[in-house]
Amino acid sequence: MRNTDEKEETSVYRRVVLKNSSPYHYMRVCLVVDDQRIRPSVVELKNFIITGLRTLHGQAGAAINFDVLKYEEDSLTAILRIYSRGLVKLWSSLTLISSYENHNCAFRVNQVSPYLLALTGNSRDLQLD
Amino acid sequence: DATQHRSEELTQTPRHLLVCERSSFQDEKNRLSTQVEMLHFNYKVSVLLPECSSAPSQLDSVLNSFTSFYLIKNLPVHELLDQHFLQTAVFQGCVYALSYRTRIDEDNCVALMPNGRLLLSLDKDSFELLGFEGKPSRFNHRVKSRFVVSVDLTSSCMAPGGSGYLRLVSGLKSRLNLQMDFLLLHHPGGGASLQSLLSRYASSEHRPTISQCRLSDLSCPVLESCDPSDAHSLLEWLGAVDADISWDSSCDFVSTLVCPEPKMTLSSALRVSVCGFLTPQDIQRLISELRCYLEQSRLGSWVSLTVHGFVDSPVSWGANEHGVLKGGENLYTLLMHHDGTYHLHLATGAYDSCPP
Amino acid sequence: MSVFMDLNVPFTDNHELLQQLIQTAAHLGYSTVAINYMFEPSAKNKQVPVPADISQLIGPLPLVQGRSRPIRVLHRLTVVVSDPAHFVTRANAEEYRPFNLLAVQLTSEKLFHTACLQYDVDIISIPGTEKLPFFFKRAAINGAADRGVVFEVSYAAALRDSTRRRYTITNALSLMESCRGRGVILCSAAEQALELRGPYDVITLGVLFGLCDADSKDCVSSSCRSVLLHAETRRTANGIVSTRRREGAGPLGEAVSAKRAKVI
Numbered sequence: 001m002r003n004t005d006e007k008e009e010t011s012v013y014r015r016v017v018l019k020n021s022s023p024y025h026y027m028r029v030c031l032v033v034d035d036q037r038i039r040p041s042v043v044e045l046k047n048f049i050i051t052g053l054r055t056l057h058g059q060a061g062a063a064i065n066f067d068v069l070k071y072e073e074d075s076l077t078a079i080l081r082i083y084s085r086g087l088v089k090l091w092s093s094l095t096l097i098s099s100y101e102n103h104n105c106a107f108r109v110n111q112v113s114p115y116l117l118a119l120t121g122n123s124r125d126l127q128l129d
Numbered sequence: 130d131a132t133q134h135r136s137e138e139l140t141q142t143p144r145h146l147l148v149c150e151r152s153s154f155q156d157e158k159n160r161l162s163t164q165v166e167m168l169h170f171n172y173k174v175s176v177l178l179p180e181c182s183s184a185p186s187q188l189d190s191v192l193n194s195f196t197s198f199y200l201i202k203n204l205p206v207h208e209l210l211d212q213h214f215l216q217t218a219v220f221q222g223c224v225y226a227l228s229y230r231t232r233i234d235e236d237n238c239v240a241l242m243p244n245g246r247l248l249l250s251l252d253k254d255s256f257e258l259l260g261f262e263g264k265p266s267r268f269n270h271r272v273k274s275r276f277v278v279s280v281d282l283t284s285s286c287m288a289p290g291g292s293g294y295l296r297l298v299s300g301l302k303s304r305l306n307l308q309m310d311f312l313l314l315h316h317p318g319g320g321a322s323l324q325s326l327l328s329r330y331a332s333s334e335h336r337p338t339i340s341q342c343r344l345s346d347l348s349c350p351v352l353e354s355c356d357p358s359d360a361h362s363l364l365e366w367l368g369a370v371d372a373d374i375s376w377d378s379s380c381d382f383v384s385t386l387v388c389p390e391p392k393m394t395l396s397s398a399l400r401v402s403v404c405g406f407l408t409p410q411d412i413q414r415l416i417s418e419l420r421c422y423l424e425q426s427r428l429g430s431w432v433s434l435t436v437h438g439f440v441d442s443p444v445s446w447g448a449n450e451h452g453v454l455k456g457g458e459n460l461y462t463l464l465m466h467h468d469g470t471y472h473l474h475l476a477t478g479a480y481d482s483c484p485p
Numbered sequence: 486m487s488v489f490m491d492l493n494v495p496f497t498d499n500h501e502l503l504q505q506l507i508q509t510a511a512h513l514g515y516s517t518v519a520i521n522y523m524f525e526p527s528a529k530n531k532q533v534p535v536p537a538d539i540s541q542l543i544g545p546l547p548l549v550q551g552r553s554r555p556i557r558v559l560h561r562l563t564v565v566v567s568d569p570a571h572f573v574t575r576a577n578a579e580e581y582r583p584f585n586l587l588a589v590q591l592t593s594e595k596l597f598h599t600a601c602l603q604y605d606v607d608i609i610s611i612p613g614t615e616k617l618p619f620f621f622k623r624a625a626i627n628g629a630a631d632r633g634v635v636f637e638v639s640y641a642a643a644l645r646d647s648t649r650r651r652y653t654i655t656n657a658l659s660l661m662e663s664c665r666g667r668g669v670i671l672c673s674a675a676e677q678a679l680e681l682r683g684p685y686d687v688i689t690l691g692v693l694f695g696l697c698d699a700d701s702k703d704c705v706s707s708s709c710r711s712v713l714l715h716a717e718t719r720r721t722a723n724g725i726v727s728t729r730r731r732e733g734a735g736p737l738g739e740a741v742s743a744k745r746a747k748v749i
Contacts, residue, residue, distance in 0.1 A: 123172035
């Protein structure tokens with residue numbers, strides 16, 4: 001998991017390489033609902049996602065902890081944080097969610113990264129014209 | 130057994146590496162400037178200045194003097210080997226060129242690095258059409274479907290008129306006929322050195338976009354003892370500041386994100402970012418300016434700087450091949466302290482080598 | 486590693502809906518989609534459909550997300566075979582020729598076995614709408630793989646209700662178990678724009694179906710490219726490669742060994 005290569009024995013210098021060490025993964029997602037008047041609150045959104053987890057992965061899925069770090073009700077965009085071990089389960093259940101209160105809907109997953117910083121610096125967002 | 134195997138698959142995540150380094154500007158062997166210079170294609174830099182409410186004027190002027198870059202549309206790639214272009218731009222200073230609106234996991238991608246090395250990351254069909262030596266991509270899976278052609282335009286065997294040169298040009302011109310949009314800039318010549326190219330194709334000049342945001346009453350970890358095991362929580366905190374995530378979630382049910390302990394409150398902080406196609410030289414200047422700023426500020430202060438590389442660049446640091454599995458992270462965060470020590474965190478995603 | 490494709494977008498007479506589907510696919514980052522026409526020879530008085538001219542139906546094609554090129558639209562025919570007479574004798578039928586891709590959907594194990602080993606098709610479709618009445622035999626699966634025929638798993642049915650979700654996952658899991666992630670493509674079969682999912686989301690569904698990330702990514706990219714090459718070969722002179730001299734090729738052009746220009 002960790003290896004230290006100490007090239008120089010100075011008082012300050014230190015180098016550590018961490019592999020697959022991020023405890024969390026972060027997701028930038030957007031909910032699209034066919035009726036644009038529908039605006040779930042952040043609590044409703046979280047409950048909705050938990051329901052999706054339970055539907056696909058059962059009770060154990062519903063028990064997976066994740067956080068809604070940020071939610072914009074106007075655009076229905078959110079940043080989620082999930083323990084790395086739960087990423088595939090959360091992502092697959094978001095993918096298979098298809099209706100919200102009897103309206104057709106879809107979660108669009110815009111970006112996923114082990115680094116929260118990466119979500120604010122994605123060069124694929126660069127628009128020049 | 131099968132169930133066990135399945136549950137393992139469902140808990141695995143793509144590979145990622147984080148290098149945590151601690152050193153000091155006073156240490157003559159510190160490699161910071163090399164590490165900054167080796168990441169050639171930078172998309173965004175963001176800076177956090179604690180206890181600062183407006184940018185000092187010198188910092189402002191550095192930010193405003195980032196080199197302009199050009200978007201040039203439908204540029205035939207053989208133009209990058211044009212003799213006149215080589216003489217006036219590539220051999221005189223540094224050219225940075227990166228294909229734009231191309232994805233490294235799907236499309237052909239091209240980069241011209243400041244040392245004069247041209248990289249073509251091509252799908253199998255294009256590679257076969259080109260008919261030039263290359264290597265299979267490191268990130269091919271099962272079948273060899275992507276190939277990387279890497280040529281040093283400054284080497285004698287690629288001298289204009291030579292056989293290697295002619296073979297590559299004719300491959301690009303008559304067989305493959307590769308055309309793409311490019312981000313382009315020249316250091317230190319600017320647009321003047323690129324004029325002959327820019328005038329012949331549809332192109333536009335772009336200034337890096339600067340944005341500033343003043344934050345107040347920010348919960349902040351105390352940075353005294355920066356242990357690598359805390360690196361992730363520190364990076365998470367910086368990420369949350371960059372993404373405007375609030376710390377005092379009113380509701381535990383929604384989010385359990387907390388500021389790492391021990392913590393303090395910053396009455397004010399300034400967040401500045403520059404976005405576009407940025408050279409390592411400009412980032413070096415920014416780092417030097419931030420060092421000056423730190424030297425003048427009070428004891429115990431610090432600043433952080435995060436640089437994001439281009440997701441779809443064929444290389445990350447140096448000539449390390451870079452790819453995208455699900456995300457193409459190549460970024461670093463530099464945390465500079467008042468006493469000249471710094472922490473550098475370099476991060477890569479699944480298809481990358483270990484950063485320098 | 487190739488561009489992302491969705492090789493099953495069902496045809497609909499509703500032009501507006503078709504346009505939405507293609508628009509959304511382009512917006513989600515698919516570079517190529519195949520409009521799928523279903524044909525059931527068992528139904529009475531049914532003719533093989535004729536593919537519509539897409540640009541006439543929906544106007545200019547939308548640009549692929551983040552790219553400066555428009556989406557490419559292909560035509561695919563899926564023949565539902567419930568009797569051996571439905572397909573074999575018509576393998577090279579003229580009415581199949583307007584389609585870029587030819588797929589079959591089988592209703593019995595015997596037909597499935599024959600299709601895997603003999604049918605001159607590109608894709609064998611594994612439905613997600615019903616529980617398969619048979620198991621996958623490794624001999625059949627390998628036979629198909631050796632001939633470059635791929636299996637298709639589509640996910641839209643899994644979005645509609647929990648029963649069909651279970652069928653989709655069960656069928657996909659047992660397929661992946663037999664073929665170990667090789668020679669499979671993942672498609673949408675989406676009837677509405679909101680049933681389409683982005684390529685990276687579909688890759689994650691592949692992981693749910695038992696694949697590793699890289700194998701799963703192949704299912705929406707490289708394997709799709711292979712099946713298009715397979716189809717091209719099948720449609721042109723049964724795999725005989727024709728070469729022609731490039732006009733205006735200089736001495737340098739000839740020095741390099743002749744590379745076949747593949748259509749992609």
